[in-house]
Amino acid sequence: QFRTSLLDLSGILPSLSRPANHSRIFYAVMFDAGSTGTRIHVYTFIQSNSEPLPVLDNEMFHSIKPGLSAYADHPETAGETVRMLLKVAKKTVPRLDWKRTPLVLRATAGLRLLPAAKAQALLDQVQLVFDESPFLVPDNSVSIMNGTNEGILAWISLNFLTDHLNTRATKTVGILDLGGGSTQITFLPKLRTTIESAPDGDYVARFDFLNSTFELYTHSYLGNGLMAARLSTLGALGAEGLEWQVFKSSCLPSKFRDDWSFGGLTYQVSGDQDGRVGYKPCYQEVLQVVKGIIHQPHELEDSNVFYAFSYYFDRAVDAGLINNVQGGTVRVRDFKKRAKEACNKMTEYPAVSPFLCMDLTYITCLLKDGFGFKDGTVLQLTKKVKNVEASWALGAMLDHFHNLKIH
Numbered sequence: 298q299f300r301t302s303l304l305d306l307s308g309i310l311p312s313l314s315r316p317a318n319h320s321r322i323f324y325a326v327m328f329d330a331g332s333t334g335t336r337i338h339v340y341t342f343i344q345s346n347s348e349p350l351p352v353l354d355n356e357m358f359h360s361i362k363p364g365l366s367a368y369a370d371h372p373e374t375a376g377e378t379v380r381m382l383l384k385v386a387k388k389t390v391p392r393l394d395w396k397r398t399p400l401v402l403r404a405t406a407g408l409r410l411l412p413a414a415k416a417q418a419l420l421d422q423v424q425l426v427f428d429e430s431p432f433l434v435p436d437n438s439v440s441i442m443n444g445t446n447e448g449i450l451a452w453i454s455l456n457f458l459t460d461h462l463n464t465r466a467t468k469t470v471g472i473l474d475l476g477g478g479s480t481q482i483t484f485l486p487k488l489r490t491t492i493e494s495a496p497d498g499d500y501v502a503r504f505d506f507l508n509s510t511f512e513l514y515t516h517s518y519l520g521n522g523l524m525a526a527r528l529s530t531l532g533a534l535g536a537e538g539l540e541w542q543v544f545k546s547s548c549l550p551s552k553f554r555d556d557w558s559f560g561g562l563t564y565q566v567s568g569d570q571d572g573r574v575g576y577k578p579c580y581q582e583v584l585q586v587v588k589g590i591i592h593q594p595h596e597l598e599d600s601n602v603f604y605a606f607s608y609y610f611d612r613a614v615d616a617g618l619i620n621n622v623q624g625g626t627v628r629v630r631d632f633k634k635r636a637k638e639a640c641n642k643m644t645e646y647p648a649v650s651p652f653l654c655m656d657l658t659y660i661t662c663l664l665k666d667g668f669g670f671k672d673g674t675v676l677q678l679t680k681k682v683k684n685v686e687a688s689w690a691l692g693a694m695l696d697h698f699h700n701l702k703i704h
């Protein structure tokens with residue numbers, strides 16, 4: 298059932314279709330509970346009488362910061378966030394459709410990084426808000442998604458939106474997702490060796506499509522999202538004594554000092570007044586977060602085109618590499634060039650964004666010394682495709698309706 302559905306959707310998705318005479322509109326709501334924010338995606342689908350399956354007509358998107366994990370010690374406030382976002386669903390979905398419109402929430406790295414009991418308390422609050430709502434609450438509507446699914450579902454979303462999942466398509470696109478807590482790489486290998494030489498564990502995943510099984514290289518690195526990487530670089534990940542410790546880095550302007558929060562904790566951070574500052578020492582620091590942790594897939598060069606989104610997109614905008622609406626293509630060496638500029642300009646304090654040097658250097662290091670991309674590799678930086686968010690959320694909605702049997 299999924300095959301035909303996905304095929305059908307992918308063929309017609311690009312155009313904003315008008316409902317034909319005897320067509321029915323239906324809605325579905327996906328919440329993305331990320332480490333840095335919570336987002337709602339309200340999808341409008343059209344089911345026509347003549348077609349067995351629906352077409353994606355529209356996505357309504359809204360986000361709130363910070364993420365649910367910021368309320369680890371106040372779970373009711375997390376429920377409040379979701380209740381606020383539900384207003385978007387109430388505005389978008391006509392009242393008569395509420396009771397058959399499903400609500401689903403999937404949490405990612407923010408909740409994965411919390412102690413299980415604290416994460417569960419947050420999910421319980423969300424469940425309460427869902428149960429009180431006038432919408433349809435399916436079984437398993439609130440949960441933490443595993444990293445493999447996060448990578449695979451984002452791959453499905455992006456390939457679906459770029460028309461690479463139809464029968465005529467001969468190639469697919471890879472995805473690079475840089476979240477706050479975790480980062481994902483997913484692509485369809487051309488070479489058997491890529492699968493065979495992948496480490497044991499969660500590096501290969503499959504799902505069925507078009508009479509064949511797609512076998513993807515995919516991995517989610519927990520702790521290698523951009524915000525978690527900042528903490529590791531500062532030596533603050535899992536540290537004690539946050540009240541009195543000041544975490545220093547050569548990636549920050551030397552005169553900079555501030556409080557910085559992630560995952561419900563606040564850290565005092567500063568530049569290194571006496572030590573070295575700039576791109577080179579910074580690269581050595583961020584390398585510790587990447588070296589020996591990130592696996593280099595066997596094939597990357599002249600493999601698929603990679604779509605990069607989330608923080609890859611945001612930081613490329615901050616660095617002036619791309620337009621914040623259209624996105625565009627950049628090479629790995631462009632990130633490197635801007636990282637050097639940002640780091641070697643830090644003496645001109647106050648810097649506009651004190652973490653730009655660290656973030657751009659980490660992205661450069663992750664791409665080169667982490668995944669093993671070459672300086673000349675081209676990345677397609679994307680925020681939206683055909684007005685739909687580049688994210689795992691659409692793939693997760695398709696999985697909800699059609700059970701993609703990811704394994």
Ligand SMILES: Nc1ccn([C@@H]2O[C@H](COP(=O)(O)OP(=O)(O)O)[C@@H](O)[C@H]2O)c(=O)n1
Nearest residue numbers: 331332333405406407476477478479607688
């Ligand atoms: N639909 C979305 C979801 C995330 N993002 C961006 O992705 C980054 C962080 O992702 P996240 O908070 O979900 O992190 P993880 O929990 O996945 O590690 C932020 O820059 C968000 O603004 C986005 O631009 N659009």
